Amino acid sequence: MQQIDHNRNIIEIDNVSFSYGNTIVLEDINLNIHLGDFLAIVGPNGGGKTTLLKIVLGLLKPTKGTVRLFGTDIKQFKDWTKVGYVPQKVTNFDLNFPATVREVVAMGRFAKRGLFRFLNQIDDRIISRSLEHVDMLEYQNRLIGSLSGGQQQRVFIARALAQEPSVILLDEPTVGIDVKAQEDFYALMKTLNEKLELSLAMVSHDLDVVAHEATEVACINRILACHVDPKEFFRGGFLEKVYGQNAKYLTHHH
Amino acid sequence: MLDILNYSFIVRGLEAGLMIALVAPLIGIFLVLRRYSLIADTLAHVSLAGIALGLIFNLNPIFSAMTLTVVSSVAIERLRLTRKIYGESALALFLSGSLALALILIGLAHGFNVNLFNYLFGSIVTVRPSDVTNILIFGLVVALLIFLFFKELIFISFDEEAARVSGIPSRMVNIILIVLAALTISLAIPIVGVLLVSALIVIPVVAALQLRTSFIRTLIFAEVFSVLSVVSGVVISYYLDLSSGGTIVIVTLLFFGLAWLFAKLTHR
Numbered sequence: 149m150q151q152i153d154h155n156r157n158i159i160e161i162d163n164v165s166f167s168y169g170n171t172i173v174l175e176d177i178n179l180n181i182h183l184g185d186f187l188a189i190v191g192p193n194g195g196g197k198t199t200l201l202k203i204v205l206g207l208l209k210p211t212k213g214t215v216r217l218f219g220t221d222i223k224q225f226k227d228w229t230k231v232g233y234v235p236q237k238v239t240n241f242d243l244n245f246p247a248t249v250r251e252v253v254a255m256g257r258f259a260k261r262g263l264f265r266f267l268n269q270i271d272d273r274i275i276s277r278s279l280e281h282v283d284m285l286e287y288q289n290r291l292i293g294s295l296s297g298g299q300q301q302r303v304f305i306a307r308a309l310a311q312e313p314s315v316i317l318l319d320e321p322t323v324g325i326d327v328k329a330q331e332d333f334y335a336l337m338k339t340l341n342e343k344l345e346l347s348l349a350m351v352s353h354d355l356d357v358v359a360h361e362a363t364e365v366a367c368i369n370r371i372l373a374c375h376v377d378p379k380e381f382f383r384g385g386f387l388e389k390v391y392g393q394n395a396k397y398l399t400h401h402h
Numbered sequence: 403m404l405d406i407l408n409y410s411f412i413v414r415g416l417e418a419g420l421m422i423a424l425v426a427p428l429i430g431i432f433l434v435l436r437r438y439s440l441i442a443d444t445l446a447h448v449s450l451a452g453i454a455l456g457l458i459f460n461l462n463p464i465f466s467a468m469t470l471t472v473v474s475s476v477a478i479e480r481l482r483l484t485r486k487i488y489g490e491s492a493l494a495l496f497l498s499g500s501l502a503l504a505l506i507l508i509g510l511a512h513g514f515n516v517n518l519f520n521y522l523f524g525s526i527v528t529v530r531p532s533d534v535t536n537i538l539i540f541g542l543v544v545a546l547l548i549f550l551f552f553k554e555l556i557f558i559s560f561d562e563e564a565a566r567v568s569g570i571p572s573r574m575v576n577i578i579l580i581v582l583a584a585l586t587i588s589l590a591i592p593i594v595g596v597l598l599v600s601a602l603i604v605i606p607v608v609a610a611l612q613l614r615t616s617f618i619r620t621l622i623f624a625e626v627f628s629v630l631s632v633v634s635g636v637v638i639s640y641y642l643d644l645s646s647g648g649t650i651v652i653v654t655l656l657f658f659g660l661a662w663l664f665a666k667l668t669h670r
Contacts, residue, residue, distance in 0.1 A: 205567045206566075206567065207563065207566065207567065226569075228568055228569035229568060229569060231567065233564055235561065235563060235564050241561055244611070245559075245560055246435075246611060246615060246620040247560060247616065248616045251618075252560070254553075255560065255561075256568070258554060258556075258570065259568040259569040259570050261553070263550075263571075264550050266553070267553070291614060291615075291616070307564075311568060
């Protein structure tokens, strides 16, 4: 098996700042996501981590600084199918939308196929394979709104996989799913990261991700407060630094 | 029964109506799912101003309506994107503004003639032979463009942000949808009328949504409801001497009621 070069940067965030009006949300963030990483971006709510994710996705423009994706400045970047995105499900979708699981996952192929082209058998196979990876193939004809939160989560991951990305960015993926589903979710992340060799970056206010499968941790609270190995994270007193005195509540079940 | 087909105006009404019935749900499904149903009503009122302009300046009212509606639809979308104005406030501006313009134009043309009244409430008598050709040609163009952008429209309706991130040109697709909605509404007005056109675009889709099935099947059901409503509406209105627009919309509501009842009884 070919060894992954973990020193290769796939996403480079250089001196990025962002403000809404006079409020500084992010200040001078420097952060690289390496090939093969499973990066957990943690920090308190309102600390700017989702804003950072949206900047990397091109949904927001930084007030200052540059972002490079796969070596290309984000302003010139065209190869968006390489970047998979799993949105925070609670905010982004209508439970009554008339779409089956398979129809939702097929959306992951749309941009890949391009304008004026229709999905073909190759796309069909990739859609089925993506559903198998998340163990949802048997639910393919169910309506998306009829599934549990954890199952919907898997479908959105399958949609990102169908795009055949190199990196998947996830926004608060564990919000609104039960404990069992969360464990399955982390097991799936480990498989994607290790077996499919996908780079992952996940924004979470929940420190569970650090204790689980992440290979690196970045803490964002307006500034980049740390970028360390997960083991170091709990040892180094970063918790109090990022979250303040209430940090203990966040890890109560460990 | 088929004796009604001996009247050329009925045949014209049915031909044009069938085309409109097929195109309306293609637009309607995306407007409804994006919570943008009200734009149909707004664009219909803009069409009225366009028709009034056409009648005053002796232009083909379908074309003057199309032009004004397409221009306004782009303006509404741009206004919505600036976010300085709420989406529905932009709609209100255009709805009342164009109605006001239409009223002034009608006044200038010395009153409400029968012609314009037909456009308000719709009548198959309004459909002229040249209208049928225009409706068929433009209807086909709208259907073809929806077909070409179908997958992008589905993704954007489901999750615009994720669609944008994956590289789908969401702004362009949004503009295309709204321009096609404008064209469809202008085409449908001679038959269903300004006041009822949005019902034909919205109600068959809302009825199909009650059945809670896949996207493709929802669209197929909406097409079936729409075609049955228009055909039976035209035929019933002829035999009972009723308004064709009114009859068509009442039949769509009947389908909605049946779909809703079916969903309730089968616990969908």
